[in-house]
Amino acid sequence: xxxxxxxxxxxxxxxxxxxxxxxxxxxxxxxxxxxxxxxxxxxxxxxxxxxxxxxxxxxxxxxxxxxxxxxxxxxxxxxxxxxxxxxxxxxxxxxxxxxxxxxxxxxxxxxxx
Amino acid sequence: xxxxxxxxxxxxxxxxxxxxxxxxxxxxxxxxxxxxxxxxxxxxxxxxxxxxxxxxxxxxxxxxxxxxxxxxxxxxxxxxxxxxxxxxxxxxxxxxxxxxxxxxxxxxxxxxxx
Numbered sequence: 001x002x003x004x005x006x007x008x009x010x011x012x013x014x015x016x017x018x019x020x021x022x023x024x025x026x027x028x029x030x031x032x033x034x035x036x037x038x039x040x041x042x043x044x045x046x047x048x049x050x051x052x053x054x055x056x057x058x059x060x061x062x063x064x065x066x067x068x069x070x071x072x073x074x075x076x077x078x079x080x081x082x083x084x085x086x087x088x089x090x091x092x093x094x095x096x097x098x099x100x101x102x103x104x105x106x107x108x109x110x111x112x113x
Numbered sequence: 114x115x116x117x118x119x120x121x122x123x124x125x126x127x128x129x130x131x132x133x134x135x136x137x138x139x140x141x142x143x144x145x146x147x148x149x150x151x152x153x154x155x156x157x158x159x160x161x162x163x164x165x166x167x168x169x170x171x172x173x174x175x176x177x178x179x180x181x182x183x184x185x186x187x188x189x190x191x192x193x194x195x196x197x198x199x200x201x202x203x204x205x206x207x208x209x210x211x212x213x214x215x216x217x218x219x220x221x222x223x224x225x226x227x
Contacts, residue, residue: 004156033215043203043217056214090156092215102215104149104157 002027004093004105012111018079021108025072025093031055032074033102034066037088046089049074050096078110086112115140115206119218127226132191134221136204139185146187147205147215148178157203163187174198199225 005024013019025032033056034046045058049068066076072093078085088109092102120135138146145164149157161172168180178189187204204218 035215035217042219043215045214045216048214058214092157101147101159101162103159106154106156 006105010109020077023074023091029093031094033092035090081112117218119221123222125224126194132194134189136187138206144206148189149203150200152200194225
């Protein structure tokens with residue numbers, strides 16, 4: 001079974017632009033979560049989606065948003081990029097919100113110049 | 114609320130010697146606990162998880178961890194380090210029986226010396 005895939009793997013943007021990252025979960029998994037990883041803040045939870053509904057949201061500004069499609073694929077969007085948004089963005093999937101194991105993708109490395 | 118403290122940011126061991134990565138947690142309920150490993154430029158790979166079935170948990174690649182409620186600890190061990198074990202390790206807590214909103218420790222960078 002294929003793992004979690006994320007596209008693109010690397011992205012370079014400039015301040016003020018917006019960006020969309022994509023995540024395809026493991027086949028059959030319906031829950032998708034997003035995390036931001038930075039050297040200073042470590043790994044932080046962004047949001048979680050299940051059945052196209054946001055179930056949980058971390059402590060991030062409204063510039064960070066996401067959505068989930070009927071095939072469980074998910075996208076996250078960051079608008080008005082700031083230098084501090086440079087990070088590795090990780091997506092994880094699990095079969096359901098009550099399942100206690102998440103499986104992570106390789107991440108998208110976003111660099112904001 | 115839940116939190117995780119990894120007591121060492123860096124650990125160095127010689128190849129063939131034991132590995133001990135320390136983790137303490139705080140949770141207002143019975144948590145699920147995990148160890149994940151991250152190799153350079155890679156995503157996170159699950160090593161093992163504790164979900165109250167047994168206090169000693171065996172994972173992949175010879176790693177194991179022991180859940181000690183009285184000490185609120187979940188230390189990761191391996192009897193004999195291999196060069197390929199060099200990576201960053203994260204201790205993670207989540208509400209029991211749920212994959213929601215994982216809380217990560219700050220990570221421990223493991224170096225394995227030849």
